[in-house]
Amino acid sequence: MTSSPSSTTTRGRAAPAPAVAATGVALLVLALLTLAVATGWAPLARLDRSLSLAAYAGDDRSHLHSVVLEVLTAPGLTAIRALVLLPVVVWLLLRAARVAALWVAVAGTLVGPLTAVGKEAVGRVRPDFLRGGDRYDSFSFPSGHSSGIATLVVVVLVLAWPRLSPAARRPALAAGVALAVLVAATRMWLGVHYLSDVVAGLALGTAWALLTAAVAGTLPGGRTPLPGGPAPRAGGPAPLPGGRAR
DSSP states (O other): OOOOHHHHHHHHHSOOHHHHHHHHHHHHHHHHHHHHHHTTOHHHHHHHHHHHHHHOOOTTOOHHHHHHHHHHHGGGSHHHHHHHHHHHHHHHHHTTOHHHHHHHHHHHHHHHHHHHHHHHHHOOOOOOOTTTGGGOOSOOSSOHHHHHHHHHHHHHHHHHGGGSOHHHHHHHHHHHHHHHHHHHHHHHHTTSOOHHHHHHHHHHHHHHHHHHHHHHTOSTTSSSOOTTSOOOOSSSOOBOTTSOBO
16 A cells, blocks of 8 residues: 655654654653642652662772762763764764754753752752762752763664664663663662652653654654664655665
8 A cells, every 4th residue: 555745744844753652752751740749648668768778789898889880870971972973973963964963962951950959959968878879969859870871872773763663672772771870870879869769860861862853853753863764754665775666
């Protein structure tokens, strides 16, 4: 059955369903956790406290233990995100993918200030561990490391998706999720965040990266083709591999 030009154009410009679903879930989780933390919902507060005590590596942990945890948590740092994404921006500019380069720069740069606004708005105090939250004057909710790593993972996956084979996409997605969860977990092991902080951070970073990608049109099938991916057509049947039309 031949597709009509209008339906093909709609499919080419609409965000893919998985991305829409992921964005919606992330926004819902972020909204519910923000409401619960801001209102001091007792069940969540008790759960956060008990899990924080269970996960904390302890004030008496060895220096080596601390070093390992700091290394594992480093991918969530702003500096690491910049180190990874700056060459990507340059590569995209060299490939004349200016919109995609702008998206990467905006997503990677502004997630930090956006998270800081959330921290100030909610004003949650960090866990009171001597070698954990007591070391910081900043607020706890949401976790900046978690939002940062989620943004980085989503940006890299969106950029890599057109270049990955179908068989490689699932392992790549699993690896990205595993890295984000690992970084989030280290924030609890270090005693600087509660569970709801890191989950909200992951949700914020995911939603932010996907929403900005949707605006820029860089999601798979979007109006802004990425290097290595098929260019969307303004009308007519979509091309098959090899250049033939359906």
